[in-house]
Amino acid sequence: MTASDALLTLPPVARPGDPLPAVDTPALLLDLDAFERNVRQMQAAADSAGVALRPHAKAHKCVTIAQAQMAAGAVGICCQKVSEAMPFVQAGIPDILISNEVVGAAKAGQLARLAGRTRLSVCVDHELQVEQLAQACEAAGSRLDVLVEINIGQDRCGVADADAVLRLIDALCQYPDTLRFKGLQAYQGALQHVRGVEARREAVQRATDRAAAVLQSLQAQGVVCETVTGGGTGSAAFDLGLGLYTELQPGSYVFMDADYGRNDVADEGLRFEHALLLASTVMSEGVGDRAVLDAGLKSLSAESGMPWVWEAGGRSPRWDYVSANDEHGLLQCRAPGSAKPALGTQVLLVPGHCDPTLNLHDQLVVHRQGRVEALWAIEARGLSR
Amino acid sequence: MTASDALLTLPPVARPGDPLPAVDTPALLLDLDAFERNVRQMQAAADSAGVALRPHAKAHKCVTIAQAQMAAGAVGICCQKVSEAMPFVQAGIPDILISNEVVGAAKAGQLARLAGRTRLSVCVDHELQVEQLAQACEAAGSRLDVLVEINIGQDRCGVADADAVLRLIDALCQYPDTLRFKGLQAYQGALQHVRGVEARREAVQRATDRAAAVLQSLQAQGVVCETVTGGGTGSAAFDLGLGLYTELQPGSYVFMDADYGRNDVADEGLRFEHALLLASTVMSEGVGDRAVLDAGLKSLSAESGMPWVWEAGGRSPRWDYVSANDEHGLLQCRAPGSAKPALGTQVLLVPGHCDPTLNLHDQLVVHRQGRVEALWAIEARGLSR
Known part of the structure; x- marks a missing residue:
């Protein structure tokens, strides 16, 4: 590979061993x-x-x-x-x-x-x-x-x-x-x-x-x-x-x-975990109670509702993803005047609808206990014929 | 290429010289x-x-x-x-x-x-x-x-x-x-x-x-x-x-x-043509006044409204695309009881929102006066980082 080729090859979104905050965004993460x-x-x-x-x-x-x-x-x-x-x-x-x-x-x-x-x-x-x-x-x-x-x-x-x-x-x-x-x-x-x-x-x-x-x-x-x-x-x-x-x-x-997270589940029912997250980043401070994320409609599907903001293993009690533009997402504080995530902060999202979201990505960043293990190809991405 | 490799390579969606009805679907067409x-x-x-x-x-x-x-x-x-x-x-x-x-x-x-x-x-x-x-x-x-x-x-x-x-x-x-x-x-x-x-x-x-x-x-x-x-x-x-x-x-x-087609345009304004269509096919007869197309959320973006059905250079007066599932689209007759397109018919659609729709496809089938001229790669498809 010449220097020029290397320049024009996108660096991998993550490498095995990386901690999750080091993953470039937007990126699909699988726990x-x-x-x-x-x-x-x-x-x-x-x-x-x-x-x-x-x-x-x-x-x-x-x-x-x-x-x-x-x-x-x-x-x-x-x-x-x-x-x-x-x-x-x-x-x-x-x-x-x-x-x-x-x-x-x-x-x-x-x-x-x-x-x-x-x-x-x-x-x-x-x-x-x-x-x-x-x-x-x-x-x-x-x-x-x-x-x-x-x-x-x-x-x-x-x-x-x-x-x-x-x-x-x-x-x-x-x-x-x-x-x-x-x-x-x-x-x-x-x-x-x-x-x-x-x-x-x-x-x-x-x-x-x-x-x-x-x-x-x-x-x-x-x-x-x-x-x-x-x-x-x-x-x-x-x-x-x-x-x-x-x-x-x-x-x-x-x-x-x-x-699917909005479905109620019976006590004796099947209860699955949110294993799929989309990592995004605050790329602009935004206006008022809103911050701007770098993940919009080209990284997630919003037709079945907005993604959830995910913190500490659960839905964020303070922030909502309220609007998806093509390449931007708007995060809003639930309580007016409360703190927004700082510029550059990685924000994790539970996609609204997994099937069409997977179809937007070429790979999954798979991780265990906060460390990247591998990148898995999404081989059938885009194969809709 | 061995016979086995050829088997596992998807045939091209169209070849230069093909008439549009011969294009496999779903496929993005550019006039x-x-x-x-x-x-x-x-x-x-x-x-x-x-x-x-x-x-x-x-x-x-x-x-x-x-x-x-x-x-x-x-x-x-x-x-x-x-x-x-x-x-x-x-x-x-x-x-x-x-x-x-x-x-x-x-x-x-x-x-x-x-x-x-x-x-x-x-x-x-x-x-x-x-x-x-x-x-x-x-x-x-x-x-x-x-x-x-x-x-x-x-x-x-x-x-x-x-x-x-x-x-x-x-x-x-x-x-x-x-x-x-x-x-x-x-x-x-x-x-x-x-x-x-x-x-x-x-x-x-x-x-x-x-x-x-x-x-x-x-x-x-x-x-x-x-x-x-x-x-x-x-x-x-x-x-x-x-x-x-x-x-x-x-x-x-x-x-x-x-x-954009829903915007009114002043007489003296800029008036652009619908050059982009998505070719789909009736893949099931459907129920009642509805037919089922083979193009859904994995082939078009529906968050800015449904696509239009396109016939003879204009919006179809008889059929609407009314619902997008992951891989299916529902076409409905505007007048109850009127004829549906037959199973296997190619149906052309104007995508609801072009930017995220292009991001779902790897190529454009470009054509002139009803004949395919070339396939153009959508090189930046999926490049959202």
């Missing part, structure tokens, strides 16, 4: 101890319920995290896009569900080619997707397991009822050499964030009842659903007791964000 | 004809007002676009972060303003090292920043031009008045071998998006009056401000006539987004 406890807690809960765990990689997009989840006992991972799956296939993750519909020859073709390399499954909710997948698998000489997605109240993707599932199974049966019906996907995203425990429990029960009715109708007609997959971080504690799912696909539990 | 007209219009307006144009690269983060702006007559570019400037320095852009404060030894050091390679300037609003910049320049053997940022109503960064500017000029004068006072930055972001022409004109006048008062007070004390920089896409038409700025720093005008 390894809390992360490992989160991974173990979810796996243990799934194990004791006899339900398989297939964590969702859309939350983290990070091969090292997927490998940690597999080592803890996960049966595989979910990805939301074909391109997102590619770094995980490359890294040898042996079983990946594209928990989403895939349409178009380009995406079906790429999926079919990847299916020759690892065990892949995908969702459908229309015959056109089935045809495109079959053609792609025939061309690639590969096979895919296919789940039919059913709508259990999200009103996004998924078919309405058992009759529609049967029509898609008939379509799949046209292609026995390439496609195999594996079961159902039933996911309801909105209920994950119902705040009250009882209200969320009831919402989960309603969604589960819808799915169970479809499943029973299929069973009555002799259809075997080897897999019923769904669930998330907010519903998992209830899902595990309801007997619907053969596997759960939570994602955010490894990190926990401010949005 | 070269509209883009070039936007660049020419802003440059011509600045030229005829005798004001220098220093376009903001925070909007596009793309070296090829910066080069086009320079070729059209720009005096240089703005960047918002030190790391963001690096690909532009590497590409030989000869004059870059970091239109923001820089704090901390790491960032000051990197800036000072880059200053040995190209002409760089930076903003300050506190003596601590001045000291850190001076120390960094001394260590690097480089020099920096420095602008003092003044607060003209945004209440974010910037000092309050002429006395505070004078104190910072005194601080700069302690370091004559490394730092030089170049003038003022005066920027008001919020007024860029005041919708009505007269209301925006009045807001610009108020902000300009505040800046002019500081400038006059400094001039009365013998201070020469070689440069007064600021302004944006929403205010430029007014800024050019008010005599305050020696240079303007608009960014979004090259693209235009839905947020």
